[in-house]
Amino acid sequence: MSNPVPAHQVLARRNLGDRIFFLALRAVSIGTIALFIGMLIFIGKLAWTSVEAQGFRFWVGDDWNPPMDIFGAAPFIVGTLASSLIAVLISAPISVGTALFLREIAPRKLANVVAFLVELLAAIPSVVYGLWGVFVLAPIMRDTIQPFLAKWLGPDTYFAAALGHGMTAVAYPFLLVADTLGLTEVTLVSLSANMMAVSQGLFDGPPLGLGLLTSGLVLSIMITPTVTALSREVLLTVPDTVREAALGLGATRWEMIKLALMKTARAGLVGSIILGLGRAIGETMAVTMVIGNRNEIPKSLFEPAQTMASVIANEYNEADGMHLSSLAFVGLSLFAVSLIINFLARTLIRYLNRGSRA
Amino acid sequence: MTEAIQKTVQPIGVATAALETKRLSAWFGDLHVVKDISLTVEKNDVFSLIGPSGCGKSTFIRCLNRLHEETDGARVRGEVLIPGAGKRENIYAQGVDPVSIRRRVGMVFQKPNPFPGLSIFDNVAAGLKLAGVVRRNVLEEIVEISLVQAALWDEVKDKLKKPGTSLSGGQQQRLCIARALAVRPQVLLMDEPTSALDPISTARIEELVMKLRSDVTVLIVTHNMQQAARISNQTAFFLMGELVEVGPTKSIFTKPKDSRTEQYITGRFG
Numbered sequence: 001m002s003n004p005v006p007a008h009q010v011l012a013r014r015n016l017g018d019r020i021f022f023l024a025l026r027a028v029s030i031g032t033i034a035l036f037i038g039m040l041i042f043i044g045k046l047a048w049t050s051v052e053a054q055g056f057r058f059w060v061g062d063d064w065n066p067p068m069d070i071f072g073a074a075p076f077i078v079g080t081l082a083s084s085l086i087a088v089l090i091s092a093p094i095s096v097g098t099a100l101f102l103r104e105i106a107p108r109k110l111a112n113v114v115a116f117l118v119e120l121l122a123a124i125p126s127v128v129y130g131l132w133g134v135f136v137l138a139p140i141m142r143d144t145i146q147p148f149l150a151k152w153l154g155p156d157t158y159f160a161a162a163l164g165h166g167m168t169a170v171a172y173p174f175l176l177v178a179d180t181l182g183l184t185e186v187t188l189v190s191l192s193a194n195m196m197a198v199s200q201g202l203f204d205g206p207p208l209g210l211g212l213l214t215s216g217l218v219l220s221i222m223i224t225p226t227v228t229a230l231s232r233e234v235l236l237t238v239p240d241t242v243r244e245a246a247l248g249l250g251a252t253r254w255e256m257i258k259l260a261l262m263k264t265a266r267a268g269l270v271g272s273i274i275l276g277l278g279r280a281i282g283e284t285m286a287v288t289m290v291i292g293n294r295n296e297i298p299k300s301l302f303e304p305a306q307t308m309a310s311v312i313a314n315e316y317n318e319a320d321g322m323h324l325s326s327l328a329f330v331g332l333s334l335f336a337v338s339l340i341i342n343f344l345a346r347t348l349i350r351y352l353n354r355g356s357r358a
Numbered sequence: 359m360t361e362a363i364q365k366t367v368q369p370i371g372v373a374t375a376a377l378e379t380k381r382l383s384a385w386f387g388d389l390h391v392v393k394d395i396s397l398t399v400e401k402n403d404v405f406s407l408i409g410p411s412g413c414g415k416s417t418f419i420r421c422l423n424r425l426h427e428e429t430d431g432a433r434v435r436g437e438v439l440i441p442g443a444g445k446r447e448n449i450y451a452q453g454v455d456p457v458s459i460r461r462r463v464g465m466v467f468q469k470p471n472p473f474p475g476l477s478i479f480d481n482v483a484a485g486l487k488l489a490g491v492v493r494r495n496v497l498e499e500i501v502e503i504s505l506v507q508a509a510l511w512d513e514v515k516d517k518l519k520k521p522g523t524s525l526s527g528g529q530q531q532r533l534c535i536a537r538a539l540a541v542r543p544q545v546l547l548m549d550e551p552t553s554a555l556d557p558i559s560t561a562r563i564e565e566l567v568m569k570l571r572s573d574v575t576v577l578i579v580t581h582n583m584q585q586a587a588r589i590s591n592q593t594a595f596f597l598m599g600e601l602v603e604v605g606p607t608k609s610i611f612t613k614p615k616d617s618r619t620e621q622y623i624t625g626r627f628g
Contacts, residue, residue, distance in 0.1 A: 107430070108430055239471070241467055241469050241471040242471050242473060242474065244425060244428070244465075244467060244471070245467065245471040245472075245473065245534070245537075246473070246484075247425060247428060247460065248423060248425060248460055248464065248465040248467070248538070249460065249461070249464075249484060249485040249488060249537065249538070249541065250457050250458070250460040250461030250485060250488055250489065250541065251457070251488050252457050255488055259473060259484060259488075260473060263473060263474070263475030263476065264473065264474045264475050266475065
């Protein structure tokens with residue numbers, strides 16, 4: 001039989017445990033921040049030569065010519081944004097739709113099985129997606145999908161014309177403002193011609209298989225499990241009572257989905273799409289394998305391109321001096337793009353949430 | 359079975375019945391939670407359903423607007439009759455759209471559940487918009503009338519654009535009542551509407567229910583026997599999925615016919 005320990009000693013011992021736990025947590029969290037800052041400093045130092053030499057021109061220059069020591073990263077920025085945007089445009093409706101199906105329509109047992117399979121997609125290594133993209137998707141794109149798209153959306157189609165006029169209409173108010181302020185030499189005619197050139201070129205060119213569109217497609221498949229799983233989680237947080245409120249008011253299933261689920265969960269749904277976008281922006285291996293790796297701004301979705309991540313992966317091995325420094329600058333820029341998108345996402349989520357905060 | 363039929367309260371005048379159930383049964387999977395209930399609710403009754411937890415009273419009223427069947431594995435058998443166009447209509451008849459029934463039989467839930475993404479105004483207008491009312495002035499008028507009916511207008515008239523979830527619990531519940539009233543239901547089902555509220559909010563809602571009587575028939579499930587005694591004119595006592603006794607509230611509480619009812623209301627179980 002042991003003597004009972006006095007209460008204050010038990011407390012002291014427990015307080016010591018608390019103290020150690022607290023210090024350990026603090027050490028870990030400070031360590032994480034230190035690591036982050038350390039990496040930033042390292043990349044910043046490596047990139048500094050290039051930052052000093054190029055400055056802002058780095059982001060607008062469209063010529064990337066290492067032998068001549070000319071470094072413009074615009075093609076990669078465009079490639080990253082374009083491929084990620086394609087991925088999100090394809091993936092978002094599929095992912096949110098799947099999540100809604102799993103939440104509302106599928107019987108629970110089926111939903112669990114499907115959810116598990118979708119999450120399994122996330123476990124496939126990206127190099128395997130890349131292999132699949134190169135050997136399965138690219139030939140299909142080349143032989144079937146791209147010719148089909150060129151026929152219906154390519155040059156001299158109604159789609160291209162409508163898109164060109166539409167983009168002109170959207171851009172016109174900005175032109176008017178700029179014109180009134182005397183900032184631009186662009187006229188409506190030249191604006192329209194430019195927009196038309198873009199829309200006519202979007203699905204133009206030889207179907208190569210590898211290129212911007214294919215990489216966007218592979219990315220969309222890669223981010224779908226993430227976005228689906230997150231959307232499903234978000235939808236599951238909507239209380240059943242809110243669903244029943246809508247049903248009890250005489251909402252049909254679809255009306256209930258709009259009124260109770262989507263409205264309540266919209267911020268979370270946007271958040272999960274943005275996380276998918278973030279993943280698409282940083283994805284390297286699969287994109288490098290299927291995007292075609294050409295250091296020019298693509299005019300057509302069929303053309304090969306290059307992303308910020310893929311150019312680093314492709315060139316770091318034989319780079320030195322200014323070239324290496326410029327690659328580090330690309331890395332820094334990629335980091336900045338991710339940060340900006342994260343920030344915009346947070347702003348958007350806060351804006352969408354303004355109604356539901358008590 | 360004969361027992362159940364004996365327990366049926368024969369309608370005094372069929373024309374005035376707001377709701378009648380005939381041998382209504384409900385299941386969760388294999389669990390038979392509502393057993394052969396037949397009862398009649400007269401127009402403008404405040405009809406309370408009392409009984410211990412798990413006696414099937416909540417499930418019973420969730421059958422009355424066909425909400426029970428939304429739960430996985432839930433099943434219903436029997437008839438529920440409500441006055442339709444000219445004649446009485448069985449809401450479980452083949453081809454009846456549950457959506458149309460829920461517009462006529464409104465519901466207020468145990469926990470206040472305003473739509474989180476919507477303003478106070480839009481919460482009340484939600485059912486009207488679903489029913490296809492789009493004209494702003496009509497919406498504004500009905501929203502005001504409903505909020506007045508729910509005794510909430512004075513508190514929210516200056517902040518109709520604020521989110522519904524910004525209100526206190528008691529106010530949220532009155533908002534939900536206003537939302538249910540806005541579509542002018544024939545019958546209003548209330549599933550323990552005050553169980554999540556403080557005594558003052560509870561008193562306000564009880565007061566409100568008594569006033570609503572002239573406009574709508576109310577079925578209210580309650581855990582609180584004093585509440586049933588205070589606000590209802592008819593009471594039904596449920597036990598283990600069966601209807602034990604039904605009758606005028608006064609006689610249920612003063613001279614119950616069934617010994618189980620007596621035991622329950624005198625606090626010997628439940």
